[in-house]
Amino acid sequence: MKIPYNSFISGINIDKTYCDKLIKHFKSNKHKAEPGSITDSSDNTLIDTSYKKSLDLSFTEDSLFDEFNIHLTKAILSYEEKYKDVKNLATYSIVENPRIQYYKKGWGFKKWHCERYFNINRMLVWMVYLNDVEDGGTEFKYQKLKIPAKKGLMLMWPSDFTHTHRGIVSKTKEKYILTGWLGFKWK
Numbered sequence: 001m002k003i004p005y006n007s008f009i010s011g012i013n014i015d016k017t018y019c020d021k022l023i024k025h026f027k028s029n030k031h032k033a034e035p036g037s038i039t040d041s042s043d044n045t046l047i048d049t050s051y052k053k054s055l056d057l058s059f060t061e062d063s064l065f066d067e068f069n070i071h072l073t074k075a076i077l078s079y080e081e082k083y084k085d086v087k088n089l090a091t092y093s094i095v096e097n098p099r100i101q102y103y104k105k106g107w108g109f110k111k112w113h114c115e116r117y118f119n120i121n122r123m124l125v126w127m128v129y130l131n132d133v134e135d136g137g138t139e140f141k142y143q144k145l146k147i148p149a150k151k152g153l154m155l156m157w158p159s160d161f162t163h164t165h166r167g168i169v170s171k172t173k174e175k176y177i178l179t180g181w182l183g184f185k186w187k
Helices: 016-028 062-082
Strands: 010-013 055-058 091-094 099-103 122-129 133-140 145-149 153-158 165-168 175-185
Touching: 010 062, 016 062, 016 099, 016 122, 016 175, 062 122, 062 153, 062 175, 122 133, 145 153, 145 165
Parallel strands: none
Antiparallel strands: 010 153, 055 099, 091 175, 099 175, 122 153, 122 175, 133 145, 133 165
16 A cells, blocks of 8 residues: 555555564453553543454563564664654654564454544654554544555654554454654754
């Protein structure tokens, strides 16, 4: 799938065997996963399954994270090459622990949202589809764009309302993603 240049959404492909490692890591640590939550405008953490239904595992495994940094760096460089002004605006780094998110059939991030709503410091969002889900993916409201969940596809996009999005809920297959955020460090 070709992602339009003017969408400010960038995509690269990462090693699919790495995706398998992350799914295996999740399955081995599923007992540590927590119900997916959202943060409301008063900074309260809520579990609202009408909004989001998932199991989320904070991703802190050092060896897997070190390996992921290679992919993340590649995605950042690709994004900066595509949208050259982004690196002139600010420096940025990971601001929260990334999360492996697991969605059973029928589960998903069902409501329209943008990432800035949940944390004002988020500048860019990144997400990796860890498995193929033919009837799942991500829908971007204002770009009128549906991106299918293809194993190894890593997306990056701005965190603001301009990139309001939601998950495309699969009725046939479970979905695994790795997601995280880059935050501002003003120059």
